[in-house]
Amino acid sequence: MLDNVRIVLVNTSDCRNIGSAARAMKTMGLKNLVLVDPKEMPNGQAQALAAGATDVLANAKVVATMKEAIEDCGLVVGTSARSRTLPWPMLDPRGCGKQMAQEGKEYPVALVFGRESSGLTNDELQLCHYHVAIPANPEYSSLNLAMAVQTLSYEIRMNFLEAEQAQFDKKEIASDSNDSELQEESKYQLVEETERFYDHFESAMQSTGFIQAKHPGIIMTKVRRLFNRARPDGKELKMLRGILASIDKSVKNKD
Numbered sequence: 551m552l553d554n555v556r557i558v559l560v561n562t563s564d565c566r567n568i569g570s571a572a573r574a575m576k577t578m579g580l581k582n583l584v585l586v587d588p589k590e591m592p593n594g595q596a597q598a599l600a601a602g603a604t605d606v607l608a609n610a611k612v613v614a615t616m617k618e619a620i621e622d623c624g625l626v627v628g629t630s631a632r633s634r635t636l637p638w639p640m641l642d643p644r645g646c647g648k649q650m651a652q653e654g655k656e657y658p659v660a661l662v663f664g665r666e667s668s669g670l671t672n673d674e675l676q677l678c679h680y681h682v683a684i685p686a687n688p689e690y691s692s693l694n695l696a697m698a699v700q701t702l703s704y705e706i707r708m709n710f711l712e713a714e715q716a717q718f719d720k721k722e723i724a725s726d727s728n729d730s731e732l733q734e735e736s737k738y739q740l741v742e743e744t745e746r747f748y749d750h751f752e753s754a755m756q757s758t759g760f761i762q763a764k765h766p767g768i769i770m771t772k773v774r775r776l777f778n779r780a781r782p783d784g785k786e787l788k789m790l791r792g793i794l795a796s797i798d799k800s801v802k803n804k805d
Contacts, residue, residue, distance in 0.1 A: 551710055552579045554654040557699060558619045558662040560586040560670060567666060569596030569607060570696030576603035578703035579710070583610040584619045584660075616662065616674050624657035625650065628670050628678035629698060631691065639680045646682040647705025651713055654706075661702055666695055747787055748774060754794040757801045 557575055562568055562585065569592060572583060583606050585592075592607050600607050613619050620626045627646055641649060650659045662678060664670035675681060684701055686693055693701070752770055755761040761769055782790060 551651060551654040551713070552707070553582070554658045555580050555650060555706060556582045556584055556619075556623065556658055556660040557703070558584045558586060558616065558660050559588070559695070560616055560619075560662060560674065561589060561665050562695065563589045563666055565590040565592045565596040566599050567695040568592050568610075569599035569603075570694075571663075571699040572596075572600045572603040572606040572610070574696045574700035575703055576606050578700070578707040580703055580706070581606050581609070583607070585610055585612045586616050586619050587614055588612070616677060620660045620662070620677065622658055623660045625653045625659040625680075626662060626678045627660070627680045627682050628662045628675050629664065629702070630675060630681045630683055631669055631693075638675065638678075641680045641682045643682060643684055643702055643705045646680070646702060647707075647709040649680065650706050651709035661706075663695060663698060743787065744777075747777075747791060750791060750794050754797045754801075757798065 557571065557580060559568060559571060565588070568583075568585065568588065575581065575583060591612075592610070596607060597604050611619075627641065627650065646661070650661065653659050661682075662670065662674070664674065682702065684693060684698060748770065751773060752761060752766075755769070756763050761767075
């Protein structure tokens, strides 16, 4: 999905900002950079600020207009730091990340950033399906280009990772469902089985002398509180019973 995400920088005036944006992209796993009519092409200064992301700079595509940059995209989100006279569907950064992660599975998607001083024009914003604004501190909302790229790229990556984890969990559930015995063992145990464990635990601790039969105190109360908090499942409880059985065997051998 990340390969379908395109970062578009429109009419950037300082090539150093392009280098910093490339670095922000790569840290979040993004690599497709498109430059729309940059006032200053990336040079050594841009490469220095890109640090280890010079490959993103080297592979950046340069086009003349925003239309060229997004013509094959199924979703385009434009960044806007200020309200416009024409209302437009808005996303917050989290919603933007989610939307791009979902639609990026199917086709190229673009996240568009405007000029450092004035952002995107109204005509450029009208080429976008959605606008996104970063809710910065209203008393000091000064975000440079690379910061904005980093913030929104992070949200895309987090949604990507969440989707990857959900897919992994589905496979795990499907795998477990093919083994009914394993599935049964993984469930939390009924009170009856848990009580057998507590009886076994108390018996084993008495055999070692840790619990005195005539003066048990409140050890078992604390043990119950501990395991009720941990809530061991079937496999874990079997493991614990196995540990207690090995203690029983060791004590008998000593006798």
